[in-house]
Amino acid sequence: MVLLALGRRTNSSTSDTKESPVVKRKVLPVEYKAGDDFDFCSGASHSEGILQVFNEFRDCRLFTDVVISVQGREFPCHRAVLCACSSYFKAMFCNDHRESREMLVEINGIEAKAMEAFLNYVYTGRAKITTENVQFLFETSNLFQITTLRDACAKFLENQLDPCNCVGIQRFADAHALKQLASRCKNYALANFSEVSNHEEFLDLRIEELKDYIGREDLFVSKEEIVFEAVMKWVYHNVDQRRPMLNSLLQHVRLPLLHPNYFVQTVEGDELIQNAPECYQLLHEARRYHVLGNEMMSPRTRPRRY
Amino acid sequence: MVLLALGRRTNSSTSDTKESPVVKRKVLPVEYKAGDDFDFCSGASHSEGILQVFNEFRDCRLFTDVVISVQGREFPCHRAVLCACSSYFKAMFCNDHRESREMLVEINGIEAKAMEAFLNYVYTGRAKITTENVQFLFETSNLFQITTLRDACAKFLENQLDPCNCVGIQRFADAHALKQLASRCKNYALANFSEVSNHEEFLDLRIEELKDYIGREDLFVSKEEIVFEAVMKWVYHNVDQRRPMLNSLLQHVRLPLLHPNYFVQTVEGDELIQNAPECYQLLHEARRYHVLGNEMMSPRTRPRRY
Numbered sequence: 202m203v204l205l206a207l208g209r210r211t212n213s214s215t216s217d218t219k220e221s222p223v224v225k226r227k228v229l230p231v232e233y234k235a236g237d238d239f240d241f242c243s244g245a246s247h248s249e250g251i252l253q254v255f256n257e258f259r260d261c262r263l264f265t266d267v268v269i270s271v272q273g274r275e276f277p278c279h280r281a282v283l284c285a286c287s288s289y290f291k292a293m294f295c296n297d298h299r300e301s302r303e304m305l306v307e308i309n310g311i312e313a314k315a316m317e318a319f320l321n322y323v324y325t326g327r328a329k330i331t332t333e334n335v336q337f338l339f340e341t342s343n344l345f346q347i348t349t350l351r352d353a354c355a356k357f358l359e360n361q362l363d364p365c366n367c368v369g370i371q372r373f374a375d376a377h378a379l380k381q382l383a384s385r386c387k388n389y390a391l392a393n394f395s396e397v398s399n400h401e402e403f404l405d406l407r408i409e410e411l412k413d414y415i416g417r418e419d420l421f422v423s424k425e426e427i428v429f430e431a432v433m434k435w436v437y438h439n440v441d442q443r444r445p446m447l448n449s450l451l452q453h454v455r456l457p458l459l460h461p462n463y464f465v466q467t468v469e470g471d472e473l474i475q476n477a478p479e480c481y482q483l484l485h486e487a488r489r490y491h492v493l494g495n496e497m498m499s500p501r502t503r504p505r506r507y
Numbered sequence: 508m509v510l511l512a513l514g515r516r517t518n519s520s521t522s523d524t525k526e527s528p529v530v531k532r533k534v535l536p537v538e539y540k541a542g543d544d545f546d547f548c549s550g551a552s553h554s555e556g557i558l559q560v561f562n563e564f565r566d567c568r569l570f571t572d573v574v575i576s577v578q579g580r581e582f583p584c585h586r587a588v589l590c591a592c593s594s595y596f597k598a599m600f601c602n603d604h605r606e607s608r609e610m611l612v613e614i615n616g617i618e619a620k621a622m623e624a625f626l627n628y629v630y631t632g633r634a635k636i637t638t639e640n641v642q643f644l645f646e647t648s649n650l651f652q653i654t655t656l657r658d659a660c661a662k663f664l665e666n667q668l669d670p671c672n673c674v675g676i677q678r679f680a681d682a683h684a685l686k687q688l689a690s691r692c693k694n695y696a697l698a699n700f701s702e703v704s705n706h707e708e709f710l711d712l713r714i715e716e717l718k719d720y721i722g723r724e725d726l727f728v729s730k731e732e733i734v735f736e737a738v739m740k741w742v743y744h745n746v747d748q749r750r751p752m753l754n755s756l757l758q759h760v761r762l763p764l765l766h767p768n769y770f771v772q773t774v775e776g777d778e779l780i781q782n783a784p785e786c787y788q789l790l791h792e793a794r795r796y797h798v799l800g801n802e803m804m805s806p807r808t809r810p811r812r813y
Contacts, residue, residue, distance in 0.1 A: 239636040245551030247632030248558040254591035264587035281570035285560035326553030330545040
């Protein structure tokens with residue numbers, strides 16, 4: 202092996218060179234050059250390259266040491282890769298659980314396509330999040346505790362917010378304790394209440410949820426008629442069950458602020474209201490306001506503040 | 508499971524909602540929003556995180572499936588990681604070689620510290636290249652066919668070029684067919700010949716190598732005396748063996764271009780030259796040039812061109 206003169210070299214071999222009389226200059230030893238160390242970093246391509254090969258190994262079952270079975274479909278995997286990404290699998294394979302020694306591991310409660318998408322993410326760091334898969338992708342990454350993918354799904358949902366889905370997304374966010382997403386949904390629904398109330402999801406609100414919307418000062422509506430119509434639409438959607446809730450809902454509708462013409466024709470003309478004597482008190486309050494104006498006050502005579 | 512209204516939803520459930528007579532607006536179905544797909548990429552942190560965990564697994568022997576033994580030192584590793592980086596190990600572990608089934612694999616011909624540094628690179632993508640380790644790091648990465656690290660070492664050597672080491676590095680480059688590095692070394696030595704000839708490595712040149720330097724038109728020397736002195740120093744370094752080579756070397760020294768004073772005192776005064784009658788012809792040519800000047804010509808009367 203050639204020895205390169207790169208560092209300090211001790212002149213251990215004292216050569217018996219017969220010095221040329223014509224040459225006055227001495228032969229110089231190698232000098233130490235300080236600060237020469239070089240911290241070489243191959244960059245992300247190194248680890249990305251390795252993961253890519255692991256993904257290829259998965260296809261041809263090279264070094265795979267476990268088979269995950271979901272809905273009868275089998276996914277050969279590398280335990281170490283799963284453990285490196287997921288504390289769920291780390292707990293499964295790194296302890297003395299039964300699974301830690303089994304070659305075939307069955308996972309219930311998720312779909313095969315969810316497992317497939319999840320494994321693709323684990324082995325590539327990439328996932329195509331679509332309106333079709335975001336929900337199961339979230340739930341799978343939540344189950345397996347892959348926070349990056351889980352958060353990406355939550356962000357995707359946030360970007361999807363629309364009057365047609367904000368109620369459902371909020372319910373989803375609440376179910377998974379996604380506070381930020383839930384808060385965004387709520388604000389979105391409050392700001393777009395008029396449109397939200399036109400969509401199917403609105404009709405499936407629980408009464409507490411509906412009350413929370415219509416009871417808020419910061420509910421954005423251009424006129425109180427929108428709130429009244431939303432309530433009536435909700436009640437009529439399941440009229441037999443919801444008829445008894447009418448009075449407690451109308452408590453939150455600012456009937457005095459409706460236009461007197463609208464009040465006389467539409468509210469007082471509604472069959473359901475006509476047959477709900479418990480609401481008469483509220484109707485009376487509205488009529489009084491229409492006559493007396495600001496001389497009378499109630500929580501329902503104050504315009505909403507948004 | 509909550510179903511989120513994200514894509515097109517077919518209104519399969521035709522609800523028997525009794526429509527409120529006050530509500531003219533229809534309940535809208537969910538609209539499909541095109542172009543919503545999101546290609547989520549976790550970035551390099553995903554694969555880097557996985558590799559980092561693999562490195563931790565190596566320390567605690569988790570999922571390691573082979574032990575590499577070098578000079579009696581044992582390195583537990585993951586075959587898949589080695590294969591993903593190195594075609595050497597891929598050939599070893601992915602074929603039906605004996606090693607592909609053995610838990611302990613002994614590797615000869617390299618040092619344990621080289622293996623250690625190499626594995627650190629494989630498991631982190633990082634390597635501290637120093638003047639002390641660059642040589643074995645190169646040779647190990649060359650053996651295991653990790654081109655990124657190999658190339659980084661070659662680049663490091665190039666940055667280390669110095670009159671004290673360019674000869675040795677060139678020899679190293681030649682031995683490993685590193686054409687670009689070899690070419691840089693050669694140019695460096697030609698451009699810094701005066702200093703290079705003052706260093707130990709120069710004295711160990713083979714005669715063909717020395718002739719190649721002093722025979723070149725593009726050898727950079729401020730005066731031809733430097734070439735003469737380099738030759739004499741090289742011969743005197745191992746005078747018994749090299750004395751017979753003196754004449755063939757002086758053929759490449761442009762003796763006519765030496766200052767007449769220097770020629771008379773130093774060249775003609777040298778004991779070795781005085782006792783080398785085969786060189787008389789060359790001395791005579793120089794003397795004639797000193798008297799006749801440009802009226803005579805030989806390959807040695809032309810100044811070098813650089």
